[in-house]
Amino acid sequence: MEIKSLKQLREADERTQRFTPGGLGLDRILTPESAAQFQQELVAGLDLAPDVAAGTRQSFDRLRTIYAYGVLCYDIFTIVDGHALLVIEQALRDRFLELRLWTRRRPMA
Template structure:
């Protein structure tokens, strides 16, 4: 594992910037952080019937997803589902 400085950890991951609201493109990191990594998942509401444990797990995944602009692996990890 390569040790990164705090500045490097704060730098946007270019792989996470190629998705724009209308498809492939290139978003500035500030726009990607708001639109792609937060607004999209914030708009998802779970049914009141969803169990508290499931709701908590979903909220944790949303937080991980929102860090995807900094770490593409966090984004891809939070969007991977098992069938």
């Protein structure tokens, strides 16, 4: 493993800077500030339905926060992608358990 200085850890990953609002920029690159703004805006507009369970909402918000750090380390996007699947599974589990409890409480006709 390469040990990086704090200054190096704070530098934007050039691969992330190539993702622009117009798509992949092979002939252009965003400034680190613009890349950070753009990546955060991508996930800022993603909202969950109001009835999503609190635990799933916390996991989702955590991923949105971590996603922003992909500007500094491109590999973070891969980690967030993998964990997003786990959050989807968590949401499905929550809904299944809610439905199961609802059907148990429902009086028999």
